[in-house]
Amino acid sequence: MDSNVPGLSHVILQKLNMKTYEDYKSAMDGRKSGSDFGIRTYFDMFQKMEDTFKFCAECKKLPDALPDPKSLRRCKRCQNVYYCSVACQRANWPLHKKFCKKLKLVALDRLVEWLVFTGDIPFPTETWTKPAQDVKTWEDWFAMQGQLEEKLGAILAGRYMTLLWANAGKPRPEDGELRESIRRLVTDFHSRPLTIGLGLRLFGINPLAKTLTVHVVGASHVETLNTRLTDYDELTRMFPGHRGMELVMVGVDVVNGPIMRPPLATLAPQGRVHLSSYKGLYHDFWESHVETKLATRPDLVVGFHPGFHACPDLLAGWLPTLLLLRDYRLPVLFTVYSEQELKSSLQILVELEMHIMGYATNPFASLRPEQVYSSPNKAPVYCSSYYIALLGLAASAVPGAEELEEDDGWQGGEPSAAGVAGGNTPGLG
Helix, strand or coil: CCCCCCCCCHHHHHHCCCCCHHHHHHHHHCCCCHHHHCCCCHHHHHHHHHHCCCCECCCCCCHHHCCCHHHCEECCCCCCCEECCHHHHHHHHHHHCCCHHHHHHHHHHHHHCHHHHHCCCCCCCCCCCCCHHHCCCHHHHHHCCCCHHHHHHHHHCCHHHHHHHHHCCCCCCCHHHHHHHHHHHHHHHHHHHHHHHHHHHHCCCCCCCCCEEEEEECCCHHHHCCCCCCCCCHHHHHCCCCCCEEEEEEECCCCCCCCCCCCCCCCCCCCCEEEEEEECCHHHHHHHHHCCCCCCCCCEEEEECCCCCCCHHHHHHHHHHHHHHHHCCCEEEEEECCHHHHHHHHHHHHHCCEEEEEEEECCCCCCCCECCCCCCCCCCECCCCEEEEEEEECCCCCCCHHHHHCCCCCCECCCCCCCCCECCCCCCC
8 A cells, every 4th residue: 555656556456457557558448348358348347446445544454354355335425434333433533534525536536537538628728818927826727717617517418428437436516516526637738748748838949939959857657658749739739839849748657649650850830739758767768869869859858746855766766867867967957746845845946956956846746646655644745746847966965955854844935937936946047
C-alpha cells in the first residue's frame, strides 16, 4: 500500500490481472477483451479497481486478514475509506472527520476519471480570447469556453456516464456534483499543457517568434498512458499563430502508443503541436539524439513531479540529468505535489549549485484532489501544485536558501508574465 501513487497505480494493475499499462490501454481501446484479464463485465472491472482501496483505515488490516473479508464496510459519507468494525470506525472518526468531505471528492473523481479513457473528457475547447498573460486562474480559462454548460451536460447524459453508474456499485451522485467532478478532471487533463505554456512565459520564450522544442523529462505512464496526438493542442489555442512546437516525452516508463515515434530532426510544422517520445534516460537521449542532431536542442525542459527528493536511489538516477541540465544552461521548470516536497527539492537543487530563478504556487495546478498515502486520512495532494524555475549554474549561493530547513512556511506568490514571484528569488528575463 505504501507504494500507491496518484493516478493508475501498479496495485490497481495487479487487481485487474494486468502486467503493464499497455495491457490496460489495450483493454480500454478494445484491442483486448476484458476476459483476457479475468474481467467479465464493467461491474467486475470497477469492483476490482475498488478492491485496491479496501483496507481498514484504523487497524490497516486487509480483507484477507479478516475472518470475513466481506466485513469491511465503507464510510457512508465519503464512500472512500473502509473499516473492519464499528469499533475501528469510532476510533478513527476524530481523525477521519477532518478529511471526510475532501475524500468524498477523491472517490468520485477516481470513478469519473474513466471518462478520460473513453474520450468523453476533456470536452472540445476554444481558442483563447485573451492573451496568455491575462489568463491567471482556472476560472479565467473556463470563462473562455463557449457553451460550457451544454458541453458538461452532454457528458452527463452520455453513454459512458450511464454505464459508469450502472456498474460502479455506488449510487449516482447529483448532477451538480458530477459537473464539478468533470470540471476538476478537465483541469487535471489540461494542467500539463498550461503549465508548459506558463514555463514559456516565465522564461520569456515567445512561440510566435520561433519554432520551439520542449522536452518533458522523466515522463512516465502519468504523461503517456492513453496519450493522443492531440492532447497538447491546448498550447495552440493558448498561443494562436505559433510557429510550431514539438514536445518530446523522455523517460524509462514511457508507455507505447501513438506518440511513440522518433523525435523530429527538423523543426516542427508551423501552427501545430507535434508529440514524440523516447523510452530511456534523458542523459542517454541527449547523447544519442541531441548531440548527433537526430533531435533538436530544447528551448525548455519540463519535469512533472520528478521525485528526486524521495530517496537516495532516485536522486542517484536523476543526478546525471540534473547536472546536464545545469551545465548546458537549459531553462528548466519542475513541478511538485506539496510544500514539503518543494522544500526538499529546493534544498537538493541548492546543494547541486543550480541557479534557482524562482518558485511559487502554480495557477494551473490540477484541481483534482488525490489520495497518495497508505493512510487515506491525510490531506490530499494536487498535481503540479508548485513549480521551480532553474537556469544553469548558480553564480553564488541563493540568498535565504538556508532558511528552507527551519521555516515552516515559504515565500512565494502569483506568477506573472514578467517573472516568477518568490520571496527570495529574482524575476526571470
